[in-house]
Amino acid sequence: MDIGLIGLGKMGGNMRERLRRAGHAVVGYDRNPDVSDVASLEELVEKLPSPKVVWVMVPAGDPTRETVEALSDLLGAGDVVVDGGNSRWTDDLIHAELLEKKQIGYVDCGVSGGVWGLENGYALMYGGSAEDVAKVQPAFVALKPEATDLGDFGAVHAGKVGAGHFSKMVHNGIEYAIMQSYAEGWELLEKVDLVDNVTEVFRSWREGTVIRSWLLDLLVAALDETPNLEGIAGYADDSGEGRWTVEAGIENAVATPAITAALFARFVSRQDDSPAMKAVAAMRNQFGGHAMKTEPPAGGDVAPD
Incomplete structure (x- = not known):
């Protein structure tokens, strides 16, 4: 799949690499031009085919809110925003309502794995509608740990919007x-x-x-x-x-x-x-x-x- 990734720090940078190793096309944006693939959010969005999926990995609070608000003006109906940061679940309800006005989907995803996630995979807990989650599913599969003899663990559709970050x-x-x-x-x-x-x-x-x-x-x-x-x-x-x-x-x-x-x-x-x-x-x-x-x-x- 094609996916945009905003925020290429310790977690985001490794997630970009893991997604690429799985064969996905990732367009990454970061304020640090040394690690960014594009010069702006506008360029990131332009490079993605529709329906566009943009994953946000920036600090919780104002940085996430500002990023979601910017994406609400750049994306269109049928696109999906994923907040993979450590946002409070109550913020997810606000973000989802904002994007819904423009028929843009929203998925919140709690991510655990730290700096070891690149090699070991990330534990993913996500919330949102089944339709929106399905558009992101290939990325979830690539990011989660690989299945073992004990079973296939590490990723869960926890429920509706907010359930991922609450979990x-x-x-x-x-x-x-x-x-x-x-x-x-x-x-x-x-x-x-x-x-x-x-x-x-x-x-x-x-x-x-x-x-x-x-x-x-x-x-x-x-x-x-x-x-x-x-x-x-x-x-x-x-x-x-x-x-x-x-x-x-x-x-x-x-x-x-x-x-x-x-x-x-x-x-x-x-x-x-x-x-x-x-x-x-x-x-x-x-x-x-x-x-x-x-x-x-x-x-x-x-x-x-």
């Missing part, structure tokens, strides 16, 4: 809680003068235990790089989905104590250097390339937010 929001809330548990366990094992090699204990858990996971694999990888997580500040940002998950729990009277505690722990980390938060920061860097707060080098600045 991704809850996914990230769960991620917060799992990461916090690993981090607290690491700190406790390090604190007690009993275990000789904490990294090897975590490594042993990668097979045969009920707590094995990819996040555990990534924590071990981080500990292999820096066994004591030296140079990493005990500070962890939150990207928004954790807060939104807690707010949704409150709005729907669903208790989320583990997710809430993990979110609050990140807030606390910004007030005091936390050993557990060093582990959380290291895991976030491993799967998403998220910046870590580090001590400044001689004559230099600290790592950016």
Whole structure:
């Protein structure tokens, strides 16, 4: 298929490459001319055959809203916009209503996989009408993980518009809680003068235990790089989905104590250097390339937010 892709950062750039490896024609646009295939959104749209499919991978909030509004003036009836960023699901309803006035379809897609998605595939959770989803389906197939002997997983039509980002929001809330548990366990094992090699204990858990996971694999990888997580500040940002998950729990009277505690722990980390938060920061860097707060080098600045 032919597809336009707006935003060629860590995620978008790798997604363009994975789509091209699957044989799809991708026209990419980014404000950075060094990575962009075209000079403008107008040129991107002109290069696509109809019905046009344009996938947006820019930061949530104003950048996404501005991009969707611009596309509403450039696309026509039967075309489809996909928001693959980390937008809040309530924004999807606004975007879909705006585009519907011009008979342009809208699909929201939560994407998980971080910097590893190029090789491993991306987990995709998408919402929208069956008609609109069908126009994007070849891209979903190319981006998701390949089927294995265990089954064909990694992509789901979660429901109507908003369902994709709502599902991704809850996914990230769960991620917060799992990461916090690993981090607290690491700190406790390090604190007690009993275990000789904490990294090897975590490594042993990668097979045969009920707590094995990819996040555990990534924590071990981080500990292999820096066994004591030296140079990493005990500070962890939150990207928004954790807060939104807690707010949704409150709005729907669903208790989320583990997710809430993990979110609050990140807030606390910004007030005091936390050993557990060093582990959380290291895991976030491993799967998403998220910046870590580090001590400044001689004559230099600290790592950016």
